[in-house]
Amino acid sequence: MISPKYFREIPQRYRLEAGKCKKCGQVYFPPRLICPECKAQEFENIRLNPEGKLLTYTIIRVGSDIFSLQTPFAVGIIELKDGVRVTAQIADVELDRIKIGMSLKLVFRKIQDEGASGLHCYGYKAIVI
Amino acid sequence: MKDVAVIGVGMTKFGELWTKSIKDIFVEAALKAIEDAKVDHIDSMYVGCMSSGLFVGQEHLGAVMADYLGVSPIPSTRVESACASGGMAFRQAYFEVASGNSEIVLAGGVEKMTDGADVTEALATAADQDYEVYQGVTFPGLYAMIANAHMHQYKTTRKQMAAVPVKNHKNGFNNPNAQFRSEISIDKVLSSTLVADPLRLLDCSPVSDGGAAVILCSLDVAKKFTKHPVIIKASTQASDTIALHSRKSLTTLNSVSKAAEKAYKMAGITPKQIDFAEVHDCFSIAEIVVSEDLGFFEKGGGGPAAENGLTALEGGQIPINTSGGLKSKGHPVGATGIAQVIECYEQLTGQAGKRQVKNAKIGMTQNMGGSGASCVINILEAL
Amino acid sequence: MIGIVGFGSYLPRYRIKVESIAKQWGSDPEVIKRGLQLFEKTVPGIDEDTITISVEATKNALLRAGINPLDIGAVYIGSESHPYAVKPSGTIVIDALGIGPDVHVASYEFACKAGTEAMFVAYSLVKAGEMKYALGIGADTSQGAPGDALEYSASAGGSAFIMGKENVVAEILFTNSYTSDTPDFWRREHQYYPRHAGRFTGEPAYFRHVLNAGKRLLDKSGMKPEDFKYAVFHMPNGKFPQMAGKKLGFTKEQLETGWIVPWMGNTYSGSSPTGLSAVLDVANPSDKIFMVSFGSGAGSDGFIFNVTDKIKDVQDKAAKVRDMLDHNQIYLDYGEYAKYRSKIILNE
Numbered sequence: 001m002i003s004p005k006y007f008r009e010i011p012q013r014y015r016l017e018a019g020k021c022k023k024c025g026q027v028y029f030p031p032r033l034i035c036p037e038c039k040a041q042e043f044e045n046i047r048l049n050p051e052g053k054l055l056t057y058t059i060i061r062v063g064s065d066i067f068s069l070q071t072p073f074a075v076g077i078i079e080l081k082d083g084v085r086v087t088a089q090i091a092d093v094e095l096d097r098i099k100i101g102m103s104l105k106l107v108f109r110k111i112q113d114e115g116a117s118g119l120h121c122y123g124y125k126a127i128v129i
Numbered sequence: 130m131k132d133v134a135v136i137g138v139g140m141t142k143f144g145e146l147w148t149k150s151i152k153d154i155f156v157e158a159a160l161k162a163i164e165d166a167k168v169d170h171i172d173s174m175y176v177g178c179m180s181s182g183l184f185v186g187q188e189h190l191g192a193v194m195a196d197y198l199g200v201s202p203i204p205s206t207r208v209e210s211a212c213a214s215g216g217m218a219f220r221q222a223y224f225e226v227a228s229g230n231s232e233i234v235l236a237g238g239v240e241k242m243t244d245g246a247d248v249t250e251a252l253a254t255a256a257d258q259d260y261e262v263y264q265g266v267t268f269p270g271l272y273a274m275i276a277n278a279h280m281h282q283y284k285t286t287r288k289q290m291a292a293v294p295v296k297n298h299k300n301g302f303n304n305p306n307a308q309f310r311s312e313i314s315i316d317k318v319l320s321s322t323l324v325a326d327p328l329r330l331l332d333c334s335p336v337s338d339g340g341a342a343v344i345l346c347s348l349d350v351a352k353k354f355t356k357h358p359v360i361i362k363a364s365t366q367a368s369d370t371i372a373l374h375s376r377k378s379l380t381t382l383n384s385v386s387k388a389a390e391k392a393y394k395m396a397g398i399t400p401k402q403i404d405f406a407e408v409h410d411c412f413s414i415a416e417i418v419v420s421e422d423l424g425f426f427e428k429g430g431g432g433p434a435a436e437n438g439l440t441a442l443e444g445g446q447i448p449i450n451t452s453g454g455l456k457s458k459g460h461p462v463g464a465t466g467i468a469q470v471i472e473c474y475e476q477l478t479g480q481a482g483k484r485q486v487k488n489a490k491i492g493m494t495q496n497m498g499g500s501g502a503s504c505v506i507n508i509l510e511a512l
Numbered sequence: 513m514i515g516i517v518g519f520g521s522y523l524p525r526y527r528i529k530v531e532s533i534a535k536q537w538g539s540d541p542e543v544i545k546r547g548l549q550l551f552e553k554t555v556p557g558i559d560e561d562t563i564t565i566s567v568e569a570t571k572n573a574l575l576r577a578g579i580n581p582l583d584i585g586a587v588y589i590g591s592e593s594h595p596y597a598v599k600p601s602g603t604i605v606i607d608a609l610g611i612g613p614d615v616h617v618a619s620y621e622f623a624c625k626a627g628t629e630a631m632f633v634a635y636s637l638v639k640a641g642e643m644k645y646a647l648g649i650g651a652d653t654s655q656g657a658p659g660d661a662l663e664y665s666a667s668a669g670g671s672a673f674i675m676g677k678e679n680v681v682a683e684i685l686f687t688n689s690y691t692s693d694t695p696d697f698w699r700r701e702h703q704y705y706p707r708h709a710g711r712f713t714g715e716p717a718y719f720r721h722v723l724n725a726g727k728r729l730l731d732k733s734g735m736k737p738e739d740f741k742y743a744v745f746h747m748p749n750g751k752f753p754q755m756a757g758k759k760l761g762f763t764k765e766q767l768e769t770g771w772i773v774p775w776m777g778n779t780y781s782g783s784s785p786t787g788l789s790a791v792l793d794v795a796n797p798s799d800k801i802f803m804v805s806f807g808s809g810a811g812s813d814g815f816i817f818n819v820t821d822k823i824k825d826v827q828d829k830a831a832k833v834r835d836m837l838d839h840n841q842i843y844l845d846y847g848e849y850a851k852y853r854s855k856i857i858l859n860e
Contacts, residue, residue, distance in 0.1 A: 009259060014608040030260065047610075056281070056379055058273035059326040060265060064249040067265045069851065069858065070558055075266050077274060077374045085374040087261045091559060092525045092842065100281050108567040108608050109559040110595075111263060120595050122604060123263065125559060 002114055006121060013123035016050060016106065018084060019043035029084045050106035051129065052080035059095050066112050078104055078126055091125045105129045130227040134351035134358035135343050135509065137166020138471040143339035143459030144308040151178075151185050151241035152197045158340035158464070159198050159237050166344035167354050172231040173204045177218030177238035178463035179211050183251040185244050194237070211255035212411060214238060215466025216496030216505030219343070220364045223507075226345050233350070237342035238468070240461035248336050252462075255499035257372035269333055269412060271373050271500040273325035276414040278379040280327070283429030285417065287327055291318035292435040293413040294331050294456045300442055301453020303483035308337050308459030318413075332413040334454075339461035341468040357478045362491070363395035363508040373500045384504035385422040385495060393424070396508040398491065400424035403447060403508070405476060405486045406493040407469035410454040416440075419495055420449060423506075442484065451476065451484045466496035466505060477511035514639050515683040515817065517579065517676035518826065520572025521789040522565050522651075523669040523776060523836040526555040528849045530664055536846040537659050544664055549750020553667035553777025555844055556653040558852050562591045563601045565651040565670040565782075567608045572830035573647070573672040574609070576681075581609050584674065585643025586616040588633050590626025590781045591670075593653045594619050597701075605649075623697060624746055625807025626650060627671070627781035632813055635675045635684055645676040652780035657705035658855060665749055667777025671785040681826055682792060682801070682817040686733045689813045690725035697808035708808075717810050718752055719759070725812035726760045726804045733816050737761035741799035744770035744787040746806035748778050762802070769794060770803075775837045781807075788817075790833035797821040 011017040012030045019031030023040035029048060034041050057076030060067070067073070074090040076098070090098060091109060104126040111123040139161025141154050149157070155176065163171065174195060182188045188207075195205035208218040215238030222236035242248055253262045256271060279285045295315055301307040313331060321330040351358035367387035370376055377383060393399060400423060408423070410416035417431035425447050426434045434440055440449040452458050452472035455465060473492035475481045481489075490511050497504040529552045534541035545551060556565070566589050574581060587602040594601045602617035620626045620633070627650010634648035651670025656662030675684075696717030699706035709717075722745060730736065737743075743762040745753035750773050757767045770787035779786055784805040791801055801817040850856055 005259075009263075010607050013263075014604075015610055056274045056278035058270050058277060058328075059323075060267055060270050061323045061325060062249065062269070063265060063267060064253060064262075065247050066250075069854075069856075070265070073265060075264060075270055075274075077379065087257075087264050087266055087372065087374045089265055089559075091557060094842070100277065107564075109557075109564050110561055111265070111559065120561070120563070120604075121263075122563065122608070125264075 002119060006119055014108065016048040016124065018046055018048050018082070020046050027082050027084050029086065048084055049081040052078040052104055054100055054102045054104055055079050055085065056100060057090060057098055074098055076126065089125045092127050103129050131229060132348035133223050133226045133345055133361045134348045135345055135361065135470065135474050136351050136354045136358055137162050137168070137344040138342070138474050139165050140306055140341035140468055140471055141339050142306050143337045143461055145243050146338040147243065149338065151181055151187065151239055152193060154241060154338060154340040155194050155237060155239040156197050158239070158342040159235060162235065162342035162344050168233050168344060171200060171203065171233050171235045171344070173225055174200065174235040174237065175206050175208055175218040175222045177208045177214035177466060178240060179209060179214045180251050180254060181241070183254065184246045185241050210503045211498030212409065212462050213466060213496045213498035213503045213505050214463040215341070216469070216494065216507070217366065217466065219466055219470055219507065220366055220505050222345050223361055223364045226347055233344060233346045235342055235344055236467060237340065238464035238466055239340040240463040241338050242336045242461060243338050261372055267325060269325040269328050272412040272414055273328045274373060275379060275418065275500065276327055279414060279418060282380050283432065285429070285432035287319060288315060289432030289436040290332060290413040290417060291315045293410060293416045294318055296435065296441055297410060297450050297454035297456040300451050300484060301457025304453045304458055307453045307457050308335055309457045328412055328414070334411050334456050334460035337459035337461040339459055339464045341464040341471055343467060343470050343474065358512055359474050359477045359509050360512055361507060362510050363392040363506070365391040365395060366503065366505045367391070369502050371499065371502045380418065381428065382418055382422050382497070382501035382504070384497060384501050385419055388504045388506040389423045392506040392508050398508070402491055403493045404489045404491050405448040405451055406495065407452060407472050408449050408454070408495045409497045410450060410456050411460060416449065416454065423493070423495060442486065448486050451481065451486060466494070469494035469496055470507060470509070473509045477509060513680050513683050514635065514677050515675065515680040516673050517645065517679055517681065518573040518577025518674040519671065519789050519792050520569050520576060520830050521669065521671040521786050521833050521836065522568035522572065523554050524556045524560050525840050525842050526557060526844055526852065527552045527841045528555050528844050532846050532849070533664055548664060549774055550665055550777065551774050553665060554669050554779065555849055555852055556668035560668065561595045561653050562589070562593050562651045562670065563595055563604050565653070565668065566601060566605045566649045566672065569649060569651065569670045569672040570605065570609055570647065573674050575830040576826040577674045579645060579674065581611045584611045584615060584645045584647050586634060586637055586646040587611060588618050588620055588630035588647065589649045589651065590620035590622070590628070590630035591652050592621060592623055592626065592780050594621070622811060623808035624748070624780045624783055625805040625811060625813055627785040628805035628813040631673050631785065632687060634673070635687070638675045638677060645674055648673050648675065650781040650785035652782050654780045655705055655853060662708065665778040667779050669776060669779040669786055670782035671789040673785070679822055680820055681823045682819050684815060685818050686729060686816040687814060688725060688729050688732055689811060690721050690728060691811035694720070694810035696810055713808070717808060718748065718806050719756060721810050721812040722746065722756045722804050722806050723759055725814045726756070729804065729814035729816060735816065739800055740766060740802045742769055742791045742795065742801045743767050744784050744791060744801065744803040746784045746804070747771065747773035747787060750774050772833060772837060786833060792823065793827055793832040793834065795819045795823055797823060
């Protein structure tokens with residue numbers, strides 16, 4: 001029963017809400033309680049720019065049971081314009097056309113289902129722009 | 130702090146041990162170590178295990194194992210750091226002896242992975258649940274992304290990566306406890322099923338059951354039990370961000386380089402003085418990156434080094450994974466860190482048989498968790 | 513002046529051609545294409561559903577409206593394929609877009625006209641002075657039973673309309689609805705696919721409601737077909753809207769821009785709303801638009817819009833329907849289609 005955790009993650013998964021350190025300006029996604037860089041503990045709530053570049057990727061061919069119907073799918077690390085890096089699936093693209101350095105944009109998609117009777121779990125995936 | 134020595138070792142075969150439970154496996158390894166050390170009691174014990182809860186539904190392993198080893202009421206501590214659980218258990222045992230708190234301490238590791246749990250899901254708990262695993266990434270997926278970044282930045286090739294499992298299988302062939310004792314070729318690696326591009330089945334360490342244990346005591350006391358104590362010159366640990374995407378670099382494992390830096394300093398030596406190393410080859414690319422971050426080769430040099438035999442047992446500049454590594458020996462997660470120490474001990478006491486490195490005086494073990502979020506490094510020396 | 517302040521659509525990139533489906537069932541694709549006047553349809557990705565489509569369509573509508581999402585007082589989504597049977601799609605859409613929490617949310621269902629219902633209610637609340645802006649969305653990822661005629665047309669997509677009083681780009685002049693108990697197409701709870709009554713879905717259902725709603729709308733407004741630049745009808749296939757348009761006195765040219773079904777398929781609750789969106793993408797100030805939807809069961813909602821001079825300021829601010837239809841398509845074969853549409857049985 002994942003409701004409480006799912007509910008807590010909504011600002012990040014749905015709206016890309018991150019924390020910007022008020023002292024040194026470093027941005028963290030998800031937001032944190034203490035800045036690893038300068039150790040300050042005050043942050044500003046910001047929404048990340050969904051556009052970025054692909055730093056590295058792979059094609060998952062053997063996934064965990066939850067994702068078994070979706071394999072093969074691509075997953076990559078994307079550096080967003082705010083300097084934050086995220087891990088996300090790369091959707092709607094022929095797998096052999098993915099290249100490091102591609103420009104991508106994060107969009108709202110369904111990430112997984114909690115079985116046949118549980119929650120639909122939403123979040124962000126990247127598409128090629 | 131006292132000097133600490135390893136005075137005895139024991140391990141089970143690694144593989145699919147259908148007829149043995151997690152308790153059977155740990156106790157078998159522990160009894161072998163106790164017998165090898167010739168001690169008549171132990172004062173304390175450590176159990177390294179990544180995920181007995183998810184794999185077999187049993188937590189509280191410290192108590193479970195002390196019970197089944199018949200040594201209650203001694204203190205018994207479960208240690209967890211994903212795939213570095215064994216190495217970390219060893220380091221904790223080292224401190225308990227070095228501090229003078231206990232005299233004879235057992236450091237063991239165990240994992241029982243074949244009882245039907247979703248292994249991919251269990252192993253993925255070593256990664257960032259909410260920001261990596263939720264998205265669909267698997268453990269091989271994380272290392273595959275490191276591989277792609279390393280290939281992009283340093284032009285490391287698929288063939289160079291394949292040289293690692295080929296070498297490790299060649300070594301494991303001579304390890305009686307190894308899960309796979311069969312040689313493989315570069316072609317076989319490159320034509321095996323894709324798991325997460327570019328990693329194929331034979332780039333990946335297997336799913337295994339197994340247990341391993343070592344006995345530690347202070348150097349003074351060690352001389353009572355063996356003529357060949359192996360002294361621990363350094364035991365260090367470092368951490369890094371849990372998520373791969375939060376790392377400063379996608380091609381350098383900072384936890385490895387930081388722990389190594391501290392270990393060389395603690396032992397008062399340089400990388401060139403290491404005669405052989407047991408390294409965490411959970412995936413072929415891991416051994417390549419680690420061999421660079423341990424200072425054996427420059428960044429980008431790990432691939433060519435593997436390809437050109439610089440890490441081979443025969444004629445290698447720095448033999449890596451003479452035991453067969455995780456790939457050929459097997460990777461029962463919690464036991465691996467301890468098994469690495471065992472290989473070092475056997476090399477340093479001249480008991481490695483056909484795997485023997487000539488004039489082995491100083492060995493290193495490198496054990497890491499997840500995609501490199503934790504790393505434990507030990508340097509051991511033959512006296 | 514009350515009407516549409518922002519509009520936007522989203523269509524998945526995946527497509528399947530009539531040929532691929534026909535090949536699967538051993539049917540003649542040319543006969544089907546001629547009969548339905550349909551070439552291909554949109555297919556949602558495994559990770560897309562009515563909720564994700566609604567979010568992306570609304571993002572486009574917000575780009576055009578240029579308003580603060582927090583000023584939206586109601587979010588209504590009409591669909592036949594709400595992801596939850598109990599939990600309104602709107603609850604997820606509002607959190608994804610940063611709307612609320614001071615917002616009224618409801619899900620609408622009425623076969624293919626649930627989208628225009630959501631639009632009608634959103635418009636009515638603004639008209640009643642209850643709130644500054646209200647959002648009405650029509651989106652669907654409906655399924656056609658394998659081997660059934662509906663499999664050629666049931667597709668995915670949706671459109672969002674923000675209703676308001678300021679900076680209106682298309683004023684709503686008249687509305688009317690026409691409803692009766694006509695059992696042409698339905699789905700019982702717990703059944704996976706809908707059922708339909710064959711040829712009964714034509715004249716007694718679609719045409720009776722669309723034509724009556726259309727005639728009453730013309731009477732109410734005192735306007736004639738010639739007064740309109742564009743006409744949009746619910747598009748279950750290519751033929752029905754053309755026949756309805758002709759019967760009401762509209763020409764093929766008036767229907768052309770909104771007649772997107774041959775490439776899109778029938779997006780059910782997204783059908784006429786997306787046709788409307790395609791028209792608004794290119795319309796000019798003072799163009800009049802006539803629109804009648806149809807939902808099986810059965811009923812029709814009619815609207816008359818007058819495009820204002822603000823339309824030109826917003827058209828280019830977001831993606832256009834024709835571009836979505838004509839570019840970046842990814843074609844699937846039947847096996848991939850079956851996998852994406854979860855028609856393949858797996859253990860739970």
